[in-house]
Amino acid sequence: MKAPKSKSESKKPESRLSVKKRGAPAERKAPAPKKTKAAAKDPSKPKRPASAFFVFMYVSLTSNIARSIDVSEFVRIREDFRKQYKEKHPNNKSVSVVGKAGGDKWKSLTAAEKAPYVAKAETRKSDYDKNLQAYNKKLAEGKDAEEEEEEDESDKSKSEVHDDDESEEDEDEDDE
DNA sequence: CGTATGATTGTTCTA
DNA sequence: TAGAACAATCATACG
Numbered sequence: 001m002k003a004p005k006s007k008s009e010s011k012k013p014e015s016r017l018s019v020k021k022r023g024a025p026a027e028r029k030a031p032a033p034k035k036t037k038a039a040a041k042d043p044s045k046p047k048r049p050a051s052a053f054f055v056f057m058y059v060s061l062t063s064n065i066a067r068s069i070d071v072s073e074f075v076r077i078r079e080d081f082r083k084q085y086k087e088k089h090p091n092n093k094s095v096s097v098v099g100k101a102g103g104d105k106w107k108s109l110t111a112a113e114k115a116p117y118v119a120k121a122e123t124r125k126s127d128y129d130k131n132l133q134a135y136n137k138k139l140a141e142g143k144d145a146e147e148e149e150e151e152d153e154s155d156k157s158k159s160e161v162h163d164d165d166e167s168e169e170d171e172d173e174d175d176e
Numbered sequence: 177c178g179t180a181t182g183a184t185t186g187t188t189c190t191a
Numbered sequence: 192t193a194g195a196a197c198a199a200t201c202a203t204a205c206g
Contacts, residue, residue, distance in 0.1 A: 048198045051186030057200060095200055099184035102200095106185070121186080124198095128188095 046131035049124035052117035056109075057102045 050058065106114075 048188055048196090049186090050198055053185040054187090054199055057184070095181090095202075096183045098200075099182085101184090103184040125187085 046128050046135050049128040050121065052114055052121040053102070053106050055117045055120045055124070056106055056114075057098065
């Protein structure tokens with residue numbers, strides 16, 4: 001048990017207003033801050049690994065993922081959340097409500113409960129790492145001309161990367 | 177019709 | 192070291 005010393009808890013959530021502000025001084029991200037599908041024009045682009053909290057919310061909102069996990073408890077939580085959210089705010093914005101409720105609930109969870117989520121998050125990170133390598137490699141191939149400091153990783157990690165291509169859902173064909 | 181925004185925390189990255 | 196930015200979820204809204 002950690003003493004609830006609110007030492008660094010003085011962080012005001014309101015200070016987080018930079019979230020919406022995509023106009024970051026550093027252009028480490030695409031100039032066009034479109035976080036929609038259109039923005040994901042590069043599927044190979046490795047997106048940041050979702051945090052355990054995101055996994056939690058993800059499960060809470062969606063049910064397909066819940067299936068991936070062998071924990072029916074997640075399903076229960078999801079239904080509970082959906083029901084409450086729907087009852088409380090049938091006409092409101094879902095993400096915001098669930099997000100807030102999720103945050104509160106998330107804090108309520110203990111390390112043990114977050115364990116499964118964290119584990120999932122770890123997997124996400126692994127995937128991210130793999131994707132990053134593939135993306136980097138792809139870029140090197142695409143560029144194939146500008147190789148600034150290409151540090152040769154040498155033969156350190158040269159296995160693992162199996163071509164396990166999981167064809168993800170197919171994009172709808174748009175037939176209306 | 178399509179994209180952006182709404183809020184949550186965690187992870188990642190850059191200066 | 193510290194802070195800034197983005198990661199996904201769905202429903203709603205505007206042009």
